[in-house]
Amino acid sequence: xxxxxxxxxxxxxxxxxxxxxxxxxxxxxxxxxxxxxxxxxxxxxxxxxxxxxxxxxxxxxxxxxxxxxxxxxxxxxxxxxxxxxxxxxxxxxxxxxxxxxxxxxxxxxxxxxxxxxxxxxxxxxxxxxxxxxxxxxxxxxxxxxxxxxxxxxxxxxxxxxxxxxxxxxxxxxxxxxxxxxxxxxxxxxxxxxxxxxxxxxxxxxxxxxxxxxxxxxxxxxxxxxxxxxxxxxxxxxxxxxxxxxxxxxxxxxxxxxxxxxxxxxxxxxxxxxxxxxxxxxxxxxxxx
Amino acid sequence: xxxxxxxxxxxxxxxxxxxxxxxxxxxxxxxxxxxxxxxxxxxxxxxxxxxxxxxxxxxxxxxxxxxxxxxxxxxxxxxxxxxxxxxxxxxxxxxxxxxxxxxxxxxxxxxxxxxxxxxxxxxxxxxxxxxxxxxxxxxxxxxxxxxxxxxxxxxxxxxxxxxxxxx
Ligand code: FES
Ligand code: FES
Numbered sequence: 001x002x003x004x005x006x007x008x009x010x011x012x013x014x015x016x017x018x019x020x021x022x023x024x025x026x027x028x029x030x031x032x033x034x035x036x037x038x039x040x041x042x043x044x045x046x047x048x049x050x051x052x053x054x055x056x057x058x059x060x061x062x063x064x065x066x067x068x069x070x071x072x073x074x075x076x077x078x079x080x081x082x083x084x085x086x087x088x089x090x091x092x093x094x095x096x097x098x099x100x101x102x103x104x105x106x107x108x109x110x111x112x113x114x115x116x117x118x119x120x121x122x123x124x125x126x127x128x129x130x131x132x133x134x135x136x137x138x139x140x141x142x143x144x145x146x147x148x149x150x151x152x153x154x155x156x157x158x159x160x161x162x163x164x165x166x167x168x169x170x171x172x173x174x175x176x177x178x179x180x181x182x183x184x185x186x187x188x189x190x191x192x193x194x195x196x197x198x199x200x201x202x203x204x205x206x207x208x209x210x211x212x213x214x215x216x217x218x219x220x221x222x223x224x225x226x227x228x229x230x231x232x233x234x235x236x237x238x239x240x241x242x243x244x245x246x247x248x249x250x251x252x253x254x255x256x257x258x259x260x261x262x263x264x265x266x267x268x269x270x271x272x273x274x275x276x277x278x279x280x281x282x283x284x285x286x287x288x
Numbered sequence: 289x290x291x292x293x294x295x296x297x298x299x300x301x302x303x304x305x306x307x308x309x310x311x312x313x314x315x316x317x318x319x320x321x322x323x324x325x326x327x328x329x330x331x332x333x334x335x336x337x338x339x340x341x342x343x344x345x346x347x348x349x350x351x352x353x354x355x356x357x358x359x360x361x362x363x364x365x366x367x368x369x370x371x372x373x374x375x376x377x378x379x380x381x382x383x384x385x386x387x388x389x390x391x392x393x394x395x396x397x398x399x400x401x402x403x404x405x406x407x408x409x410x411x412x413x414x415x416x417x418x419x420x421x422x423x424x425x426x427x428x429x430x431x432x433x434x435x436x437x438x439x440x441x442x443x444x445x446x447x448x449x450x451x452x453x454x455x
Contacts, residue, residue, distance in 0.1 A: 001312075002328050009289060009306035009352050036330055039348050042307075043328065052306070054353055104418025106333055106396065109342045110349070190417035191331065 002043035008051040012058055018167050019142055025051040027164045032056075033076055034111035036103070037119040061114070061169055064088060071173040075114025079103070082113060092173060093285060094181035094199050098129045104191040114168045117150070122157050123193040128215030128224040129183055130171060132199040138170040145169070151223045178210065179203035180285035182278040185217065186270050188261060194218045195262045198226075198250070198274035202238070202282040209238045214246070214279070219271045220255035226275060228253045238283045247276030291355035295320065296364030306352050311335040313351035314361060322362040322391050326420075333419035336392035337361045343399045345418075362391035365398060373436040374398050383432030385423035392419050397433045406437050 008025065012018040022029055030049035032038050033056055041047040055061065061076035064085045071091055073082070082088055083099035102108060102116075102125050116126045117137065127150070135150040139162055150171070153161050162168050185197030197217035203210045212233045214226040229250040236242040251272030258264045292301050295318060302317050314320045314337065323346060324334040330348040337346045338360040365372040374397045377383060384390045393416060400407055400415040407415065412433045413426070421429060 003309075004307045007306055009350070011352075011355070035350070035353075036345075036348050039309075039350070040329055052350075054350075056353060104333070105415055106336055106343050106345055106418040107330060110344050 004039070004042035005045060005048045007042075007049055009054065010051060011054040011056075014058060015060060015140055015167065015169060018053055018055055018058060019140065019165065021051075021053045022165045022167070023142065025053070029053055031118075031167060033115045034078070034107075035115075036107055036111045037115065037121065055167075066091075066175065069175045071175055073113055073171045073173070075112065075117075075168050075170060077113045079108035079111045079113070079116075080105070083108065091175050092133060092181055092201075094129050094132060094183045094201060094282075095126075097183035098125045098185075098197075098199065101125070101185050101187065101194075101197075107191070113171060117153065117171070118160055118162055118168055120154050120156075120158050120160050122220070123218040125183070125185065125194070125197055125199075125217050127154060128197065128217040128221075129199045130173070130215075131224040132183075132213040132215035133173050133181060133201045134213050135171050135173045137168055138172065139166050140169045141166040147172070151225055154223055176203060176211075178205070178286065180282050182281035182285065184274050184278050184281075186274065193261065196256065196267045196270035196274060198271065198278050200275065200278040200282045202279060202286055204238055204283065204286050207237055207239070209233050209236055209242065212279075214250060214275060216250060216254055216271055216275070218256070219267050220257060221250075221253070221271075226250035226253065226271075229275060233279075240280070243276045243279040243283070246279060247272040247274075250275040289352055291352055293351070293354045293356075294358040296360055297358075302351075304351050306350060308351045310337070310339075310346040310349040310351045310354055310359070313354070314346065314359070317351075320361050320363055324388055324391050326388065331418075331420065332389070333392040333396065333416075334389050336395045336419070338395060338399065343395050360395070362394055365394060372398060373439050373441070374401065374433065376439065377432035377434075377436035378429075381428050381432040381435050383425070383429045385421075385425050389419055389421040389423075393421070393429055397436065400433065401437055401440070405440065407433070409434065 028050040032052045061074040063074040089096045130150045181201040183199035185194040187194045196219050199215040201213040229246040233246045251268045254271045256264045256267035311325045326332045326334040330345045335346040412430045
């Protein structure tokens with residue numbers, strides 16, 4: 001039986017209370033929501049926080065809404081809610097694609113958007129999806145709040161810009177006309193981590209790629225982004241040749257490592273192929 | 289830490305360590321051993337219970353997180369001595385072999401049917417994709433859930449009619 005080590009437990013009902021509790025318990029306190037990454041790590045004693053601050057009742061962080069030309073997603077939104085949201089599906093099919101293949105339905109009932117981003121697992125899907133659509137994140141602290149692009153949020157594996165005494169509260173996705181998006185992953189079985197996955201958001205100007213975002217998961221892409229492929233594609237014709245070349249560039253510039261899920265060259269191949277596929281699908285969706 | 293959890297309609301007060309997992313609270317503190325405990329890593333789904341109406345894997349939820357909330361376990365499926373249609377479906381269609389995965393399968397199936405009363409085989413398979421059957425009896429599990437969908441209000445007395453969809 002795997003048992004976490006001792007910790008203090010506090011349940012917060014508001015963001016201010018969370019910040020006060022983080023200040024009270026100091027840097028060895030951890031925020032818990034779904035807990036589907038943190039609790040397993042605590043069972044294995046890979047994480048031994050002094051205190052857990054439960055934010056499951058902080059309902060003010062549980063919303064999905066459009067404000068102006070942005071989609072706002074509260075940090076406590078569950079994967080299942082993102083998957084089921086009609087407004088998300090309307091503007092960003094990439095999230096519906098991704099959420100269908102994140103973990104399994106029961107885990108998706110519990111896991112949260114904010115938790116996924118903050119866990120910053122290199123194999124986690126939403127980081128790449130949010131990178132593709134160029135989201136920004138809102139971080140609250142005692143002095144107020146700050147925002148930063150999600151492409152600058154992850155500072156390394158399992159590391160983010162969220163500092164001591166801070167809380168990720170919201171993800172904002174700019175809504176721009178003329179585009180669409182898609183996500184695809186290859187995994188060995190339901191609920192497993194991906195061998196590789198790719199997401200793309202594409203904006204068209206007639207037959208030309210006006211702008212593009214490409215996210216890569218589990219293949220060692222810096223900040224989950226295929227920057228060189230994006231650069232290549234901008235201003236090119238939105239056709240098969242361009243998408244194939246973008247895939248080739250994405251594969252060339254990522255840095256997958258071999259593990260029990262597969263060898264590096266296979267993952268590199270997948271990164272390229274999946275990039276091409278999601279670009280193709282995003283373009284199809286943008287045209288309809 | 290003192291907590292109050294309503295399980296299958298009954299309120300329980302207990303003093304527990306914050307690190308106690310919900311699955312062990314149910315099994316060891318309350319003696320409700322219908323909820324099984326397997327992989328301990330939120331992979332297999334045998335520990336699935338409903339927390340405030342939503343199925344969760346109770347090996348990855350702390351008992352203190354359920355304080356003030358309500359939990360439904362497999363013991364709570366039966367109503368007034370009558371098995372739930374999903375339970376009857378598993379009987380009718382031989383939906384279990386060793387029975388280890390069954391409590392989780394039943395809780396997930398009940399939730400599926402509450403939200404989607406007439407799921408396709410594919411939708412059933414997607415819904416139970418977080419539940420592992422060690423005996424690999426998925427075909428009959430899907431049949432059992434479909435049986436329950438087709439017999440939403442079955443009573444014990446009619447459950448042995450010719451409409452059986454056995455393998
Ligand atoms: S014991 Fe909880 S998912 Fe396996
Ligand atoms: S019946 Fe044996 S594990 Fe499913």
